[in-house]
Amino acid sequence: MTIQTILRMGNPLLLQHATPVEQFNTLALMQLIDDLWDTMRANNGAGLAAPQIGVLQQVVVFGMQDNPRYPDANPVLEQVLINPTITPLGDTMTNGWEGCLSIPSMRGLVPRYEAIRYTAFNVMGEKFTYDADGFHARVVQHECDHLWGVLYPMRMTDMSQLGFVDALDGVSSTEK
Numbered sequence: 001m002t003i004q005t006i007l008r009m010g011n012p013l014l015l016q017h018a019t020p021v022e023q024f025n026t027l028a029l030m031q032l033i034d035d036l037w038d039t040m041r042a043n044n045g046a047g048l049a050a051p052q053i054g055v056l057q058q059v060v061v062f063g064m065q066d067n068p069r070y071p072d073a074n075p076v077l078e079q080v081l082i083n084p085t086i087t088p089l090g091d092t093m094t095n096g097w098e099g100c101l102s103i104p105s106m107r108g109l110v111p112r113y114e115a116i117r118y119t120a121f122n123v124m125g126e127k128f129t130y131d132a133d134g135f136h137a138r139v140v141q142h143e144c145d146h147l148w149g150v151l152y153p154m155r156m157t158d159m160s161q162l163g164f165v166d167a168l169d170g171v172s173s174t175e176k
């Protein structure tokens, strides 16, 4: 288990498509997943995708109980998604504040599908399907975007709603 360096926005690897995992139940895959958990937790992340530590494979981890970076968010179950696909459930989009460990100290207001169905494989190569809404659905969409080379500012529709956390905090105390 190793805490890896997280690539930051501007690194071209974050804009590339990750390739599907083909070999399941391997030591290398398990070590990658361990590194993702260790690196995510060491940075209080709600999720982390393999490209963020420089590995262009379709693997993400996410989930949290109490997270100081997201004090108002509901708990999200911990899951590993390999080769995920997402289908929106309905057309409803909701705006919500997001951060990203690859874009430290910033937050942006990002529209996401309110409800989704996602399918993925676990480390053993078993396929599963899950429905999610709210913050859980947001986290899955954010993390899977990393696999397609998309960072959250690229999903924003109003760039005036991008800012530094410490500057936004003064605003949110009156506007929340």
Ligand code: NI
Binding pocket: 099, 100, 101, 102, 142, 143, 146
């Ligand atoms: Ni991110």
